[in-house]
């Protein structure tokens with residue numbers, strides 16, 4: 021992980037420079053890995069599509085993608101091919117079974133897993149040209165605070181931070197919010213608590229995290245950072261089974277508790293994006 025404030029000049033600096041976020045671009049990120057970002061991103065994309073939104077799900081986990089297997093898609097062209105000029109965006113964007121578009125990262129992106137100036141420029145070019153073509157662009161990012169993750173998050177006007185009730189996921193979520201407040205001057209982060217066991221788990225966790233943030237983190241001088249608790253998604257056997265079968269929930273278990281929670285999240289996200297754009 022490279023530290024904040026990299027060594028290169030202003031054009032070359034990466035995560036430390038706040039890029040102007042693009043409206044309608046939503047980053048789905050987390051402090052700890054494996055907390056359900058891809059699960060949330062893929063099922064949320066399908067839920068938004070069913071609500072009539074034109075959605076692009078972009079695999080921003082350069083290097084270690086698992087979106088292709090979550091969606092049971094066979095890779096043809098990918099972001100990697102776009103970056104290297106082997107394909108154009110029209111060839112690389114494919115349709116997922118849930119009625120949304122997908123741009124997969126591609127295995128070759130291992131060599132792009134570091135945020136070099138070229139990767140940064142290509143990434144920016146691709147997202148800036150795609151964002152106006154969709155109602156919503158969801159970025160399924162990697163976990164943590166690496167340059168690539170922070171850069172992709174910096175492009176989004178809305179950040180969904182996925183955490184679980186596990187202590188390590190919460191402390192990593194805190195660390196991520198702290199960095200986003202400091203480097204990107206974010207004043208609001210949207211929290212999705214996944215794998216909850218009981219009703220009210222998420223609310224309690226959000227309140228606890230907010231307390232710590234109020235005490236230790238400021239974004240702009242004198243301004244705190246606000247966690248907005250968007251949704252709880254229960255730990256659900258149907259979600260696990262859908263993942264094993266590489267299916268989305270609307271297909272295998274549309275009325276299971278996690279599917280209903282994702283539907284609700286889709287509804288709240290629409291409102292949030294509208295407010296962020298106002």
Ligand SMILES: Nc1ncnc2c1ncn2[C@@H]1O[C@H](COP(=O)(O)OP(=O)(O)OP(=O)(O)O)[C@@H](O)[C@H]1O
Pocket residue numbers: 050052053054055056057058059060081086161162163214215216253254255256257259260263264278
């Ligand atoms: N609410 C849930 N109930 C049960 N299983 C879940 C739930 N959410 C996610 N999972 C399962 O947890 C596993 C990890 O989820 P996922 O791959 O989405 O995590 P991730 O945050 O994208 O991981 P990475 O950081 O590696 O990208 C998957 O098998 C997924 O189906």
Ligand SMILES: [Mg+2]
Pocket residue numbers: 057058059081086087160161
């Ligand atoms: Mg993932």
